[in-house]
Amino acid sequence: MTPHSVRVTVNGRVYERTIPPRLTLADFLRHELGLTGTHLGCEHGVCGACTVLVDGTSARSCLMLAVQANGAEIRTVEGLKAPDGSLHPIQEAFRQNHGLQCGYCTPGMLMTLVEFLGENPKPTADEVRDAISGNLCRCTGYQRIVDAALDAASRLGSRES
Amino acid sequence: MGVMGTSVLRLEDPALLTGTGRFIDDVPASGALHVAFLRSPEAHALIRRIDTTAARALAGVHAVLTLEDLVPVMTRRAMMGGSRSSKLPDNVIPTALADKEVCFVGQPVALVVAESRYVAEDAVALVEVDYEPLPVVADCRAAMEADSPRVQRGAKSNVLASYNVSYGDVEAAFRDAKHVFGDAFWQHRGGGHSIECRGIFVDCRGPDGLTVWASTQKPHELFQVLADLLDLDENRLRVVTPDVGGGFGPKLIVYPEDVAVAASAKLLGVPLKWIEDRREHFLGAVQERDQYWSMEIAVDADAHILGLRGGLLHDLGAYAYQDVNLPYNSATSVAGPYIVPACSMDVAIAQSNKVPVSSVRGAGYPQPAFAMERLMDRVAAELGLDRAEVRRRNIIPTEKMPYEKPLKARSGAPIVYDSGDYPACQAEVLAAAGWEDFPKRQATARAEGRYIGIGLANAVKGTGRGPFESGMVRITPSGRISIYTGAMAMGQGLRTALAQICADEFGVRAEDVTVVAGDTAMIPLGFGGFASRQLVTAGTSVHLSSKAVAAKARKLASDILKVAEDDLELADGEVRVIAAKQLVLDAKKPRSIGLGDLARVLRGAGGSAFPDGLEPGLEASLYWRSDSLAYANACHVVEVEVDVDTGGVRLIRYVAIQDSGRLINPVIVDGQVHGGIAHGIGNALFEWMGYDDAAQPITTTFADYLLPTATELPAFETLYKESPSPLNPLGVKGAGEVGTIPVTAAIMSAVENALTPFKVRIAQTPISPEQLLELIEKGRS
Numbered sequence: 001m002t003p004h005s006v007r008v009t010v011n012g013r014v015y016e017r018t019i020p021p022r023l024t025l026a027d028f029l030r031h032e033l034g035l036t037g038t039h040l041g042c043e044h045g046v047c048g049a050c051t052v053l054v055d056g057t058s059a060r061s062c063l064m065l066a067v068q069a070n071g072a073e074i075r076t077v078e079g080l081k082a083p084d085g086s087l088h089p090i091q092e093a094f095r096q097n098h099g100l101q102c103g104y105c106t107p108g109m110l111m112t113l114v115e116f117l118g119e120n121p122k123p124t125a126d127e128v129r130d131a132i133s134g135n136l137c138r139c140t141g142y143q144r145i146v147d148a149a150l151d152a153a154s155r156l157g158s159r160e161s
Numbered sequence: 162m163g164v165m166g167t168s169v170l171r172l173e174d175p176a177l178l179t180g181t182g183r184f185i186d187d188v189p190a191s192g193a194l195h196v197a198f199l200r201s202p203e204a205h206a207l208i209r210r211i212d213t214t215a216a217r218a219l220a221g222v223h224a225v226l227t228l229e230d231l232v233p234v235m236t237r238r239a240m241m242g243g244s245r246s247s248k249l250p251d252n253v254i255p256t257a258l259a260d261k262e263v264c265f266v267g268q269p270v271a272l273v274v275a276e277s278r279y280v281a282e283d284a285v286a287l288v289e290v291d292y293e294p295l296p297v298v299a300d301c302r303a304a305m306e307a308d309s310p311r312v313q314r315g316a317k318s319n320v321l322a323s324y325n326v327s328y329g330d331v332e333a334a335f336r337d338a339k340h341v342f343g344d345a346f347w348q349h350r351g352g353g354h355s356i357e358c359r360g361i362f363v364d365c366r367g368p369d370g371l372t373v374w375a376s377t378q379k380p381h382e383l384f385q386v387l388a389d390l391l392d393l394d395e396n397r398l399r400v401v402t403p404d405v406g407g408g409f410g411p412k413l414i415v416y417p418e419d420v421a422v423a424a425s426a427k428l429l430g431v432p433l434k435w436i437e438d439r440r441e442h443f444l445g446a447v448q449e450r451d452q453y454w455s456m457e458i459a460v461d462a463d464a465h466i467l468g469l470r471g472g473l474l475h476d477l478g479a480y481a482y483q484d485v486n487l488p489y490n491s492a493t494s495v496a497g498p499y500i501v502p503a504c505s506m507d508v509a510i511a512q513s514n515k516v517p518v519s520s521v522r523g524a525g526y527p528q529p530a531f532a533m534e535r536l537m538d539r540v541a542a543e544l545g546l547d548r549a550e551v552r553r554r555n556i557i558p559t560e561k562m563p564y565e566k567p568l569k570a571r572s573g574a575p576i577v578y579d580s581g582d583y584p585a586c587q588a589e590v591l592a593a594a595g596w597e598d599f600p601k602r603q604a605t606a607r608a609e610g611r612y613i614g615i616g617l618a619n620a621v622k623g624t625g626r627g628p629f630e631s632g633m634v635r636i637t638p639s640g641r642i643s644i645y646t647g648a649m650a651m652g653q654g655l656r657t658a659l660a661q662i663c664a665d666e667f668g669v670r671a672e673d674v675t676v677v678a679g680d681t682a683m684i685p686l687g688f689g690g691f692a693s694r695q696l697v698t699a700g701t702s703v704h705l706s707s708k709a710v711a712a713k714a715r716k717l718a719s720d721i722l723k724v725a726e727d728d729l730e731l732a733d734g735e736v737r738v739i740a741a742k743q744l745v746l747d748a749k750k751p752r753s754i755g756l757g758d759l760a761r762v763l764r765g766a767g768g769s770a771f772p773d774g775l776e777p778g779l780e781a782s783l784y785w786r787s788d789s790l791a792y793a794n795a796c797h798v799v800e801v802e803v804d805v806d807t808g809g810v811r812l813i814r815y816v817a818i819q820d821s822g823r824l825i826n827p828v829i830v831d832g833q834v835h836g837g838i839a840h841g842i843g844n845a846l847f848e849w850m851g852y853d854d855a856a857q858p859i860t861t862t863f864a865d866y867l868l869p870t871a872t873e874l875p876a877f878e879t880l881y882k883e884s885p886s887p888l889n890p891l892g893v894k895g896a897g898e899v900g901t902i903p904v905t906a907a908i909m910s911a912v913e914n915a916l917t918p919f920k921v922r923i924a925q926t927p928i929s930p931e932q933l934l935e936l937i938e939k940g941r942s
Contacts, residue, residue: 036187037180041356042439046863077180091178102652103177104406129871141839142871
């Protein structure tokens with residue numbers, strides 16, 4: 001397998017690497033770039049733990065090859081907090097609402113909600129449930145994640161107003 | 162005012178929210194080689210030959226190993242060691258890799274060590290194994306038959322054990338009963354399915370021997386098993402637990418894979434890492450719940466229970482990965498919160514050629530709750546009584562607490578329900594859920610052609626299994642307060658809860674306390690995270706250690722400040738004279754001393770005098786002993802709507818009350834209850850670990866095996882009662898598993914209630930829409 005060179009921007013920083021073509025985007029982020037905040041839960045595209053944003057759209061990084069991301073702009077959980085280290089409103093809402101327990105599915109949940117709340121700033125609880133229905137959580141029963149998402153929506157709303 | 166009892170924000174969260182947590186696959190492991198396992202595709206077969214030539218020839222492969230390669234670095238072939246008793250027959254003890262025979266699909270046969278996981282998996286596909294298929298036992302009921310083939314060649318029997326647990330005059334109870342009703346129940350198996358799979362990283366490069374990082378609920382057990390099996394000097398072995406991405410039972414096992422990876426690292430002298438994938442989790446991590454129950458209940462004319470009799474058959478799977486405790490839990494807890502004067506349970510434990518069985522959240526308790534609560538519904542239906550009323554007539558009244566049952570727990574101590582108010586819990590949750598009004602709502606819905614139903618179920622769970630847990634508290638000269646414990650957190654927020662308990666003794670904030678859990682180099686003894694035990698056991702140890710450290714600080718400060726101990730308080734990281742006494746003090750005398758300064762004094766100085774009557778070190782390490790369990794209880798009410806054309810069940814409303822004693826952090830407990838309910842909902846409606854007739858697993862992805870997702874679950878309404886346990890000074894009881902236990906029974910009760918016109922009776926869990934539709938169709942005809 002001929003190595004390919006890949007150039008991606010992750011959380012605003014440019015990386016260039018030469019990698020095997022079959023390397024998944026998730027493994028690339030985690031093991032080539034050391035961005036281990038993106039997690040793998042099933043490696044077959046169901047659990048959503050590995051969700052990242054590729055050019056602003058959520059993607060399962062376990063189902064995408066790193067070479068497919070060549071030239072793309074990627075955002076991961078490591079890129080959410082502000083430059084001063086303060087939490088993103090969605091992160092803060094998860095913290096305040098006990099929206100996580102073991103924290104393993106959390107990065108995927110956060111990235112899914114970053115996209116969703118961007119598109120739907122004032123969702124209903126049912127819309128939130130629908131939005132995260134592709135992200136499995138075994139700890140929380142989702143209730144407090146839904147609460148956190150609704151709280152995040154109002155935090156984001158008041159930040160903009 | 163202290164922080165205990167308040168919902169302080171979790172100490173764990175900032176790292177987890179920013180992607181800077183450290184799970185097993187995040188532990189820096191540059192230079193490590195990667196392991197992949199070749200797993201048996203056969204449920205039962207002899208291994209005639211393993212040819213590793215092609216696999217070894219692949220570029221990037223360092224080794225391909227079988228059991229024979231590992232045996233020279235191990236003390237014995239079988240995985241004995243750790244805390245395992247020697248009561249089990251040899252044939253149920255697994256080996257690290259298959260020993261000439263495979264007994265379930267997924268059993269590790271060989272392993273590949275390669276430069277990357279990708280190459281290791283390529284090489285696995287190149288290993289050639291010549292299997293000779295043997296007869297398969299795909300069902301524990303078939304395993305019991307006299308002419309059944311053996312799950313393992315050479316085993317005398319497929320029946321590991323059979324015993325009776327009984328008390329009272331069962332025969333008389335049934336002879337004199339006005340009514341006797343019987344039913345058979347089946348609870349199928351599911352998995353733990355933490356979103357993080359298993360994993361282990363064994364580093365042998367350092368000068369201090371072997372450092373093992375593992376995603377485990379039992380680091381000290383792993384430590385001892387590896388020390389025993391690999392003949393390691395305990396001084397040159399350390400097991401460290403990183404963040405654990407969920408446990409739910411399966412991670413409390415020391416697995417063949419763990420031993421195989423560590424033995425390979427020892428053999429090859431290279432650091433090795435294995436990260437399980439989801440398919441392997443379906444094929445290798447323990448599963449639970451398969452039990453077949455056959456029960457009879459004897460009641461008088463007023464539905465008072467006179468006796469219970471019957472039995473349960475427990476499917477062990479192919480091997481016993483630890484001592485087999487679950488069926489004993491099941492048999493001894495069948496009466497739940499009810500007064501049952503006489504009971505006889507025959508227990509049989511049979512092997513099958515399936516993935517081994519051990520604890521999954523609930524650990525043997527959901528099955529008896531399902532059987533008992535289904536029987537209560539049956540009694541109500543037969544006698545034409547309200548289901549809640551039948552329970553009310555039989556529930557243990559508050560004034561009978563503590564309530565001793567004529568049974569012994571596994572520790573040998575009598576089973577005593579230590580505290581609780583079961584009738585009040587049931588009454589409160591029924592009121593909150595609108596139980597009384599429901600028939601009206603149901604009639605309205607029926608008029609609209611909608612089938613809604615309501616159900617309830619009670620549960621009791623022994624929590625805080627001992628015999629002890631470590632909880633050391635140490636203050637260093639920098640003034641830092643640290644806790645060291647063997648108890649493990651797999652997402653429960655244990656660090657926060659322990660910090661809260663400790664913080665109150667020193668008048669500091671929870672975030673001022675550091676908690677180190679599950680590192681064998683930092684605390685030599687401990688058990689881990691299971692059986693809803695951590696807060697009860699480690700929490701109490703931390704509480705007592707904190708008190709001992711505070712007393713020591715107070716005494717030393719009293720000597721140094723020349724102030725009576727009673728006139729001192731601990732707050733803000735120092736020992737100081739209480740405000741009321743400050744006025745009478747000489748203004749030149751110091752009024753406070755920092756905890757760090759006291760710690761420095763108690764470290765001593767070479768050759769100098771040391772304070773009288775105090776032991777060195779501002780620290781204490783108390784191991785609170787727990788022989789008796791603290792019993793938590795719950796009552797759940799659920800409202801469902803059944804689509805009679807599709808068999809689909811929608812949960813409309815879920816109301817639960819739980820009594821876990823005193824709550825240290827109410828929001829964390831609420832999270833535990835939510836998660837427990839969600840797991841139970843999976844067990845009731847979604848999670849079906851399928852096997853075909855040849856014991857081939859047929860649900861090995863999350864597309865086939867359905868975990869509940871956000872759209873299937875309702876918003877949970879939760880209520881709490883806080884009956885403090887008299888068994889520990891904090892008055893706490895466990896929480897994590899309690900919420901799972903009554904769920905399947907409550908949901909089936911509601912579904913049956915919705916389908917009364919079709920006379921549907923549900924005797925199994927989970928139930929699929931197809932199966933439900935069949936029952937509905939049967940009722941139509």
